[in-house]
Amino acid sequence: MANHTTGVPTGTKRSSRSVVWERRRQAASRFWATYRRSGMGLAGLAILVAFALMALLAPLLVSREALDVTRVDGPILASPSWEYPMGTDESGRSVFALVVWGARVSLAIGLLAAVVSMVVGATVGIVSGYRGGRWDAALMRFTDWFLVLPSLPLAITLAAILGQSMFIIVMVIGLTFWPWTARIVRSQTLSVRERPYVERARGLGASDRQLIPRHVLPNVFPVIFAQTILSIAAAILAESALSFIGLGDPLRVSWGGTLELAFDAGAPTIGAWWWIGFPGACIVLVVLAFTMCGNALEEILNPRLRQR
Amino acid sequence: MSVLEVSDLSVSYATRDGPVPAVRGVSFDIDRGQVLGLAGESGCGKSTIGLGLLRLLPRGTEMAGRAVLNGADVLAMAPSALGAVRWTQASVVFQGAQHALDPVIRVGDQIEEAILAHRSLTRRQTTARTAELLELVGLPARRAKDFPNEFSGGQKQRVMIAMALACDPDLVIADEPTTALDVMVQAQVLRLLKSLQMELGLSMLFITHDLSVLAQVADRLAVMYAGRIVEEGPAEEVFGSPAHPYTAALAGAFPRIGDEAFVQAPGGLDGDPPDPRDLPTGCSFHPRCPRVMDRCRTIEPPSFPAGTGHRAECLLLEQGAPESMPT
Amino acid sequence: MSATPPASESAGASGVPLLRVEDLHVTFAGRHRVFERQGRASARAVDGVSLEIEEGEIVALAGESGCGKTTLARAIMGFVRPEHGTIEFRGKPLGKDLRGYRREVQMVYQDPTGALNPRQTVYDSVVEGLRIHKVPGDEAELVDRALARAGLRPPERFLLRFPHELSGGQRQRVVIAGALALEPRVIVADEPVSNLDASVRGEILRLLLQLRRDSRISILIVTHDLALAWSVADRVAVMYLGRIVEVGPTRDVLLEPRHPYTRALLDVVPDAQDVGAIDRPLLTGEPPDPTRIPEACRFHPRCPALADGRAAEAGVEGACRSDDPRLDPIVAGHLAACHLAHRRPSGFRVP
Numbered sequence: 004m005a006n007h008t009t010g011v012p013t014g015t016k017r018s019s020r021s022v023v024w025e026r027r028r029q030a031a032s033r034f035w036a037t038y039r040r041s042g043m044g045l046a047g048l049a050i051l052v053a054f055a056l057m058a059l060l061a062p063l064l065v066s067r068e069a070l071d072v073t074r075v076d077g078p079i080l081a082s083p084s085w086e087y088p089m090g091t092d093e094s095g096r097s098v099f100a101l102v103v104w105g106a107r108v109s110l111a112i113g114l115l116a117a118v119v120s121m122v123v124g125a126t127v128g129i130v131s132g133y134r135g136g137r138w139d140a141a142l143m144r145f146t147d148w149f150l151v152l153p154s155l156p157l158a159i160t161l162a163a164i165l166g167q168s169m170f171i172i173v174m175v176i177g178l179t180f181w182p183w184t185a186r187i188v189r190s191q192t193l194s195v196r197e198r199p200y201v202e203r204a205r206g207l208g209a210s211d212r213q214l215i216p217r218h219v220l221p222n223v224f225p226v227i228f229a230q231t232i233l234s235i236a237a238a239i240l241a242e243s244a245l246s247f248i249g250l251g252d253p254l255r256v257s258w259g260g261t262l263e264l265a266f267d268a269g270a271p272t273i274g275a276w277w278w279i280g281f282p283g284a285c286i287v288l289v290v291l292a293f294t295m296c297g298n299a300l301e302e303i304l305n306p307r308l309r310q311r
Numbered sequence: 312m313s314v315l316e317v318s319d320l321s322v323s324y325a326t327r328d329g330p331v332p333a334v335r336g337v338s339f340d341i342d343r344g345q346v347l348g349l350a351g352e353s354g355c356g357k358s359t360i361g362l363g364l365l366r367l368l369p370r371g372t373e374m375a376g377r378a379v380l381n382g383a384d385v386l387a388m389a390p391s392a393l394g395a396v397r398w399t400q401a402s403v404v405f406q407g408a409q410h411a412l413d414p415v416i417r418v419g420d421q422i423e424e425a426i427l428a429h430r431s432l433t434r435r436q437t438t439a440r441t442a443e444l445l446e447l448v449g450l451p452a453r454r455a456k457d458f459p460n461e462f463s464g465g466q467k468q469r470v471m472i473a474m475a476l477a478c479d480p481d482l483v484i485a486d487e488p489t490t491a492l493d494v495m496v497q498a499q500v501l502r503l504l505k506s507l508q509m510e511l512g513l514s515m516l517f518i519t520h521d522l523s524v525l526a527q528v529a530d531r532l533a534v535m536y537a538g539r540i541v542e543e544g545p546a547e548e549v550f551g552s553p554a555h556p557y558t559a560a561l562a563g564a565f566p567r568i569g570d571e572a573f574v575q576a577p578g579g580l581d582g583d584p585p586d587p588r589d590l591p592t593g594c595s596f597h598p599r600c601p602r603v604m605d606r607c608r609t610i611e612p613p614s615f616p617a618g619t620g621h622r623a624e625c626l627l628l629e630q631g632a633p634e635s636m637p638t
Numbered sequence: 639m640s641a642t643p644p645a646s647e648s649a650g651a652s653g654v655p656l657l658r659v660e661d662l663h664v665t666f667a668g669r670h671r672v673f674e675r676q677g678r679a680s681a682r683a684v685d686g687v688s689l690e691i692e693e694g695e696i697v698a699l700a701g702e703s704g705c706g707k708t709t710l711a712r713a714i715m716g717f718v719r720p721e722h723g724t725i726e727f728r729g730k731p732l733g734k735d736l737r738g739y740r741r742e743v744q745m746v747y748q749d750p751t752g753a754l755n756p757r758q759t760v761y762d763s764v765v766e767g768l769r770i771h772k773v774p775g776d777e778a779e780l781v782d783r784a785l786a787r788a789g790l791r792p793p794e795r796f797l798l799r800f801p802h803e804l805s806g807g808q809r810q811r812v813v814i815a816g817a818l819a820l821e822p823r824v825i826v827a828d829e830p831v832s833n834l835d836a837s838v839r840g841e842i843l844r845l846l847l848q849l850r851r852d853s854r855i856s857i858l859i860v861t862h863d864l865a866l867a868w869s870v871a872d873r874v875a876v877m878y879l880g881r882i883v884e885v886g887p888t889r890d891v892l893l894e895p896r897h898p899y900t901r902a903l904l905d906v907v908p909d910a911q912d913v914g915a916i917d918r919p920l921l922t923g924e925p926p927d928p929t930r931i932p933e934a935c936r937f938h939p940r941c942p943a944l945a946d947g948r949a950a951e952a953g954v955e956g957a958c959r960s961d962d963p964r965l966d967p968i969v970a971g972h973l974a975a976c977h978l979a980h981r982r983p984s985g986f987r988v989p
Contacts, residue, residue, distance in 0.1 A: 022798045199752035207767040208740035352835040493702040498906035520836055523908035564836040566869040567909055568892050577869040579840020583805040
């Protein structure tokens with residue numbers, strides 16, 4: 004065994020804590036070193052960073068006024084040029100502006116929906132997997148019910164009752180996605196629950212409330228994390244789809260919404276390929292990027308690397 | 312007449328941190344019809360030898376030295392020649408053999424696979440041979456159509472032995488064949504191995520950490536520590552009068568029922584078996600040796616005689632007279 | 639169903655044994671799937687066990703796989719609930735809330751690597767019990783003391799290590815330290831050394847002996863290795879198919895076994911000095927299966943004494959096939975569940 008002195012002579016609660024943090028830092032940098040080796044993961048990350056910057060810096064790139072149909076004065080349905088790199092729509096708005104500002108909405112909805120599905124799904128999954136027995140059976144039936152719930156009729160129904168808004172979209176996606184997370188988290192929880200050190204903690208007298216945060220959650224979390232990344236991708240795609248069929252927030256510009264407008268205006272027939280192409284390409288790229296990152300993460304997290 | 316002559320065998324594994332020496336210059340012979348027991352704990356290199364003899368180690372592993380099987384050096388052979396030797400002249404019963412059976416293929420088919428990989432026989436001949444092999448290991452021939460999960464642990468082990476005998480090898484390398492078996496089943500398997508060995512005139516390299524098992528089956532015994540054979544000799548003599556302190560200590564770790572010396576006094580050593588990556592200087596056993604001398608820390612002991620056909624690598628033997636270690 | 643020796647026969651001074659198990663039954667329900675022709679029958683893993691452990695006593699629970707020894711240990715730890723029977727600690731049966739009990743009865747596991755959370759330092763693993771029970775005192779000092787008692791000295795060297803940086807023997811000592819931190823009265827050790835290298839086992843066993851000597855901790859060792867029992871245990875209890883078939887002082891049980899199963903086990907224990915062992919007769923018949931426990935004496939289908947006529951000679955053959963023998967004393971302190979043993983008290987002496 005190589006030299007493993009940490010330079011801390013006496014053990015106190017504080018030093019143990021600081022060593023654990025030091026180890027966490029080391030584990031993080033090792034993780035990054037491994038991640039770096041995945042070309043797919045790096046490419047995905049680069050794309051995501053680019054889009055994130057675009058969304059965050061939107062006001063700096065294009066003024067919000069460019070979205071207001073009453074205030075623009077660009078040429079109608081102009082193909083891409085130096086002045087309008089992505090062309091214009093039928094109201095004369097720059098498609099570039101639509102893409103940049105649409106990024107905010109699409110990414111935000113995707114992230115929020117994924118967070119909702121992760122929180123609900125992880126909770127259900129952990130409770131179900133840890134408790135087992137009747138809780139597990141009941142929760143899994145509950146999960147199955149949501150699993151077969153079709154997102155489209157649900158969206159239409161909710162839109163009809165509560166009106167159309169970003170909130171509705173987030174809710175719809177969150178409600179239809181959480182079962183996937185729940186199942187995966189449940190199976191990971193089941194496997195962690197059986198581990199000898201969990202039983203040892205129980206043997207020491209730990210209650211569930213002490214066991215779960217200390218032993219179960221840290222080992223289930225990596226799976227949850229990888230799963231969340233993948234569900235963001237799915238959520239963005241879902242948002243685009245729902246907006247495309249007209250259930251999105253009519254007051255906000257999103258990529259799906261832009262596609263909806265384009266199709267309604269008959270863009271394919273007219274030949275205004277830029278109006279469909281650029282927003283569509285963004286959706287594809289972002290979803291692809293999240294998927295690549297998620298896959299790279301899963302490769303790293305399973306099988307568990309034994310630190311040596 | 313030797314079936315196997317190993318001279319100065321060394322094996323190093325390729326790891327991220329560089330080559331790790333698992334076996335450091337090991338030499339031994341196995342005569343026809345003889346059982347050599349290779350004893351040692353984790354990290355000593357015994358399993359490496361077992362797999363290395365048929366070149367079954369991972370790619371990138373460096374091997375040096377000679378391993379002459381029936382007159383030809385296995386380590387120097389071309390892959391095609393090696394393929395002809397594997398299983399027909401020497402075969403392996405692997406560690407954890409019970410898990411080496413494919414659960415979705417019938418047991419008979421798996422044995423046939425082993426036969427057909429090395430022999431070209433007709434369908435009928437293969438089936439007949441499979442039946443013969445099953446009977447040889449004490450299982451009814453009709454069980455060839457059963458799946459592995461229908462067998463108990465001991466029975467699966469017998470199947471693995473049957474597979475190892477499929478092509479009539481001269482040498483069988485058994486790597487921990489009875490570890491993880493209950494003591495009753497272990498006795499059955501040991502008995503089977505011993506009777507097969509005598510009946511078929513097999514030579515055997517029996518690798519295990521359990522010294523007491525070796526007393527039942529081995530003719531000669533070689534004890535390994537940190538990649539080297541530290542003592543070798545006729546089994547009775549090595550057990551009865553061990554020359555190396557490690558052998559004595561290892562034997563002490565297997566208490567004998569009825570021996571008052573062990574009551575409330577489990578044997579064993581302090582410290583841990585050494586990590587091959589970080590071996591001590593001089594004699595690799597010196598940090599744990601109950602009879603360590605100053606010179607042991609700096610000098611790697613060569614082999615000294617300790618009786619007829621009995622040798623040990625320990626500076627305590629340097630004076631010539633074999634010292635008997637208190638057991 | 640099984641008789642227990644009166645408390646006065648056991649070694650304790652107080653009269654009440656520290657830990658007492660009475661007629662314990664643990665059954666694992668079978669699976670009966672609707673569309674399967676053959677479900678799995680229920681397994682009577684522990685089928686009527688009574689056992690007492692005195693303060694400062696080391697008892698070995700020996701047997702092969704499937705005999706129920708691990709299940710019994712886990713039932714004593716409260717990890718599985720028995721269908722029937724009682725477990726009493728200091729004379730009081732276990733209640734619903736096991737917290738107090740868990741401070742006094744601790745477990746050491748077969749796999750020390752699995753038993754430690756790989757993300758926690760040695761300090762974290764040892765302090766866990768203290769924090770769960772909110773034990774008063776200086777945490778760091780208590781941890782140091784537990785590690786020192788477990789033989790990890792100086793403790794500072796180990797506090798901040800992770801399990802993968804330790805050897806197998808050291809990991810097991812950490813597990814033991816974690817148990818010692820709570821100052822238990824009983825340690826239940828489930829195959830504590832079988833996963834460790836042979837030369838390292840002695841260390842851990844000597845540690846357990848020392849804990850008994852210095853702190854009067856009682857130890858229940860579950861093991862398949864009778865030679866281990868010889869070297870550490872005061873008493874040995876041999877289990878077969880969920881029942882204790884013989885129990886008594888180590889020397890008596892291992893040198894003059896009364897039950898044919900114990901004799902058969904001893905015959906096949908490999909022994910470096912006893913090369914003749916490989917030629918002794920083996921048990922025939924099916925290996926023990928807790929889902930199919932034979933009627934009457936559960937050992938009778940495989941019993942050599944029945945097969946070779948000794949039982950008939952002694953006139954107990956009928957009883958072997960019809961009555962389930964009780965675990966009754968042959969002499970004070972040495973019990974066996976065997977009709978023949980009670981008829982012929984001389985036992986099967988080692989030749």
